[in-house]
Amino acid sequence: MISKLPRWAWIGSALLAGFAGIINTVGFLSFQHQGITHLTGSTTLLGIAIAGGSLTAVLHLAAVIAAFMAGCIASGALVKDSALQLGRRYGVALALESLLLFCAVPLMERFQVAGIYLASCACGLQNGMVSTYSGAVFRTTHVSGLFTDLGIFIGQALRGLKVDRRRIKLSVVLIGSFLTGTAVGAVGFAHFDCRVLYFPATALGIVGLTYYLLYRQDRPA
DSSP states (O other), X not given: OOOOOOHHHHHHHHHHHHHHHHHHHHHHHSTTXXXXXXXXXXXXXXXXXXXXXXXXXXXXXXXXXXXXXXXXXXXXXXXXXXXXXXXXXXXXXXXXXXXXXXXXXXXXXXXXXXXXXXXXXXXXXXXXXXXXXXXXXXXXXXXXXXXXXXXXXXXXHHTTOOOOHHHHHHHHHHHHHHHHHHHHHHHHHHHHGGXXXXXXXXXXXXXXXXXXXXXXXXXXX
């Protein structure tokens, strides 16, 4: 069962899921045509590349995975533990994610794979941060687990078992937010190409800096 979470956690997670949808859409529509926000597809393609003996593809996909993991590692070092409370360095993590996306855009515009790696690192940082502060309940960069949870809960309800309605609501909200983000990303990409990533990058930077400054003001002398 999910314990009660503050409203800002719900809103923030929904926004992050939407941003992840934008990022992943850009990954699919840009020059590499691959997912960025999750590792299932990249790991599958890595296995195919290994079987096919394509060293270039192996190194590229391994780098995408390593970049995502690097983001998760950075999140673990910044946020540190699983308690949802003020005092954790969420602002720093959000600002860092923003910086990574800002740096990724010009590289992707020049068809350089380093931009993909930076975006993947940003997603790993985001997913690690949200998983940490929510006790590994939230997932904002991929929806497989959310659909799995939703299906389980529906099945339990059909059996007449008690279900966690808050988890159902959470799954629906995050899936809907991610889906909305993909639609926004597709429309934005058609008009701005990879520069549509500046939208989530700017929003993340503003929120991260604001949170960091507000927290510093609230700290005891």
